[in-house]
Amino acid sequence: MQLVVEARGIHKHFGALHVLKGVDLAVRERELVFVIGPSGSGKSTLLRCLNRLEQPSSGSLVVDGVDLLDPRTDINRARQRIGMVFQSFNLYPHKTALGNVALALRKVAGKSRAEADELGRAALARVGLADRAGHRPGELSGGQQQRVAIARAIALEPRVMLFDEPTSALDPELVGSVLGVMRNLRESGMAMVVVSHEMGFARNAADRVLFMDHGVVVEEGTPAAIFESPRQERTRAFIGQIQRH
Amino acid sequence: MSNWDRFVETFFNAKVMAKYLPDIAYGMLITVELAALVIVSGIVAGLALALLRSLGFRAVNLLIVFVVDLFRSLPPLVIIVFIYFGLPAVDVSPSGFVSTWLSLALVLMAFSEEIFWAGITSIAKGQWEAARSTGLSYGQTLMNVVLPQALRLTIPPLTNRTIAITKGTALGTVVAVSEILGMASSAVSNSYNPSPLTLGAGAYLILFFPMVVFGRWLETRMRWKR
Amino acid sequence: MLQTFFNLDILKAAWPILLAGLGNTVLLSLVVVPLGLLGGLILSVLAGVRNPWVRWPLMAWVDFFRAFPPLVLLIFLFAGLPFAGLELGGFACVCIAFFLNTGAYYGEILRAGIESIPQGQIDAARSTGLGRLQTMIYVVLPQAVRNVLPDLLSNTLEVVKLTSLGSVVAMPELLFQARQAQSLTYNPTPIVLAALIYFVMLWPLVRLLSRLENRALARG
Numbered sequence: 003m004q005l006v007v008e009a010r011g012i013h014k015h016f017g018a019l020h021v022l023k024g025v026d027l028a029v030r031e032r033e034l035v036f037v038i039g040p041s042g043s044g045k046s047t048l049l050r051c052l053n054r055l056e057q058p059s060s061g062s063l064v065v066d067g068v069d070l071l072d073p074r075t076d077i078n079r080a081r082q083r084i085g086m087v088f089q090s091f092n093l094y095p096h097k098t099a100l101g102n103v104a105l106a107l108r109k110v111a112g113k114s115r116a117e118a119d120e121l122g123r124a125a126l127a128r129v130g131l132a133d134r135a136g137h138r139p140g141e142l143s144g145g146q147q148q149r150v151a152i153a154r155a156i157a158l159e160p161r162v163m164l165f166d167e168p169t170s171a172l173d174p175e176l177v178g179s180v181l182g183v184m185r186n187l188r189e190s191g192m193a194m195v196v197v198s199h200e201m202g203f204a205r206n207a208a209d210r211v212l213f214m215d216h217g218v219v220v221e222e223g224t225p226a227a228i229f230e231s232p233r234q235e236r237t238r239a240f241i242g243q244i245q246r247h
Numbered sequence: 248m249s250n251w252d253r254f255v256e257t258f259f260n261a262k263v264m265a266k267y268l269p270d271i272a273y274g275m276l277i278t279v280e281l282a283a284l285v286i287v288s289g290i291v292a293g294l295a296l297a298l299l300r301s302l303g304f305r306a307v308n309l310l311i312v313f314v315v316d317l318f319r320s321l322p323p324l325v326i327i328v329f330i331y332f333g334l335p336a337v338d339v340s341p342s343g344f345v346s347t348w349l350s351l352a353l354v355l356m357a358f359s360e361e362i363f364w365a366g367i368t369s370i371a372k373g374q375w376e377a378a379r380s381t382g383l384s385y386g387q388t389l390m391n392v393v394l395p396q397a398l399r400l401t402i403p404p405l406t407n408r409t410i411a412i413t414k415g416t417a418l419g420t421v422v423a424v425s426e427i428l429g430m431a432s433s434a435v436s437n438s439y440n441p442s443p444l445t446l447g448a449g450a451y452l453i454l455f456f457p458m459v460v461f462g463r464w465l466e467t468r469m470r471w472k473r
Numbered sequence: 474m475l476q477t478f479f480n481l482d483i484l485k486a487a488w489p490i491l492l493a494g495l496g497n498t499v500l501l502s503l504v505v506v507p508l509g510l511l512g513g514l515i516l517s518v519l520a521g522v523r524n525p526w527v528r529w530p531l532m533a534w535v536d537f538f539r540a541f542p543p544l545v546l547l548i549f550l551f552a553g554l555p556f557a558g559l560e561l562g563g564f565a566c567v568c569i570a571f572f573l574n575t576g577a578y579y580g581e582i583l584r585a586g587i588e589s590i591p592q593g594q595i596d597a598a599r600s601t602g603l604g605r606l607q608t609m610i611y612v613v614l615p616q617a618v619r620n621v622l623p624d625l626l627s628n629t630l631e632v633v634k635l636t637s638l639g640s641v642v643a644m645p646e647l648l649f650q651a652r653q654a655q656s657l658t659y660n661p662t663p664i665v666l667a668a669l670i671y672f673v674m675l676w677p678l679v680r681l682l683s684r685l686e687n688r689a690l691a692r693g
Contacts, residue, residue, distance in 0.1 A: 055599065078603065078604050081600060081602040082602040086600040088596065090593050092591075092594055092597035105601070106598075110601065111602075155600075316676055316683075317672060319630075320676045321671055322634035323634075324640070325648055325668050325671060329664050332655060332661060332664065333478070333661030333664050336660065365687060410539075411631070414540075414542035415542070415544075416542075417542040417545050418544055420544070421641060428542075428544065428548060432552070435553075440556070441553040448541065448545055451545055452537070452541065455541070459540045
């Protein structure tokens, strides 16, 4: 099967701080990879390297066949194939839901206004918010905002979706709606990399789980393997901690 | 002579600049004196008005708002011209210096009142209530609880506004005040050479550039504390 | 007193002269405000460049023109440039002086506005493939301008008041006309009239600003 994401030996330094110490990550088509680990383990940084929001200090990164670390690569075109959803949604407050989704369709994908609106509405429908197209972010609940953010990313028809703690900023009763959309995406065959604390979701929906700590991938395997029978001591300690909740 | 040399000879003529340096220096003194007077009287008057406004008498407040709006709407030069050229018609003849000082002080008073008022009103009612409920009087609350917090908020915009208005001391030229620009201008016409202007410009920069940089530093410092 | 400051005959005579002056003030404002905004826009976008070789000279430029009194700049151009062989009229000098001075002020305001936009907005825009300039135009600037609108309006008010400086270089704007009328009639009524006109023209903006400023503070 095709590899959608192939990251090898990713290092990232922030000044003197060595945040990523040689991380490998391979994501196959239709695969959902879950990344867990304590704060400061570098999970978010890794995710942000995958669409080059953070520039890796060294390593190789090929997404959808494109070498993202080659300076000649048109990164804006490449990013159309990679969707990202942020913990704080980052919706444009000065635009409606539809406006948020349609902006990149018009300016990056070059669609006409009519086309962009149509595709935008379709994306909003996929996340169950077709009736909120004309609302501004301020008029939507947290869960709705995050779903609009997902629509904004999937409208460009990416090959892989990156989720950076998508439900961490949500009130508990709104988390379900977002996870539901993520589950649908999974079922429709989208490759996904998810950084999150939602262990229940990981157990049910993930194909592979990666445990990261202090900038390295300590262990990876199926959800059953990682959650039930972790091999590494650190993994066991972390799983133990979160079970206690 | 090359073009560059000619340029330097014209605008940076050392002989001319040396000749008029004492005049410019004198002008600097006047400018500083004027600026200091404007800043002190303007800010004190503005603070007084804001405190007066906080007492809450409707009629008084309407008057204050009117006066403040008036001096925010009028260009300082218009006020100077009115005082200097207009008042003599009723036998009041302020000097150019006094006219400029009054005008700029009134404008600074208006702007600083607004800034102080905004600062005072932004302090949550809860602060007042908490202080008064522990028995502090109106005055004590104001002095010890409200003003210290309000001052923090007001210093950056106040500094900016003060610098902007104080630059208006140059307007004194129009009414024959012997400040920097005035001295420089007459030197230019006497010597047929613009070097005194360059010198004057330099004098202004020496005075105001540090103020601007200080204001910028103050802004960043206030931002961190928040 | 009334005869001195509100002389009806002189009022009637001076009115058309002052009206012409008002027209010029408005015209001048309509030219220099966009000029200043343009200058400010350029400066603020440049300020986003991370290269220190660009940022420090830029900051020096902005502080230089914020420290330089506008009247001095104007006189420098008007009286000084002829010595360099450049005979620019009063209007051109005013435009250049204002572009430099107000551009610096607008630039600072816009820069603060741009910096107040959270990085997340830029991240989101870039992650959907929008380029740096596109992100600035469609995502950052619309929000930045909205955030600093009161400051922009306040500065615009200052610029309109600043046009009165044109009177010093014989530009026939409102104050100049008033002073002409005053020296012809030996009566200060024209100046009072000019002050009234300025007040009536600018007071609505002052009121609006006051309300905006108070609302902004109540919120944050």
